[in-house]
Amino acid sequence: MAQCRECGKEFIQNRPFQVFCDDRCKGAYHRRRYRQMAVEEAEQRREARMNGHSAPTAEERQSASDVLARIVEKAGPRLHRRF
Numbered sequence: 657m658a659q660c661r662e663c664g665k666e667f668i669q670n671r672p673f674q675v676f677c678d679d680r681c682k683g684a685y686h687r688r689r690y691r692q693m694a695v696e697e698a699e700q701r702r703e704a705r706m707n708g709h710s711a712p713t714a715e716e717r718q719s720a721s722d723v724l725a726r727i728v729e730k731a732g733p734r735l736h737r738r739f
């Protein structure tokens with residue numbers, strides 16, 4: 657016997673590691689989880705804006721392009737000599 661993670665009802669597992677008594681409970685659990693994640697994400701974005709930052713992905717993209725620029729700088733002279 658196992659206990660359903662959604663409704664708490666005890667049920668017999670059809671397969672190992674089954675945690676929901678049926679698909680309805682599984683769907684309800686995942687929908688709630690997904691909504692929770694969306695709320696947390698929105699909250700983080702709001703906090704980032706309040707701290708005066710733009711989206712954190714913009715900063716990540718910036719540092720990535722800096723690295724790329726350095727690689728191009730280093731590779732540049734070598735490429736010129738070869739051609």
Ligand SMILES: [Zn+2]
Nearest residue numbers: 660663677681
């Ligand atoms: Zn259930």
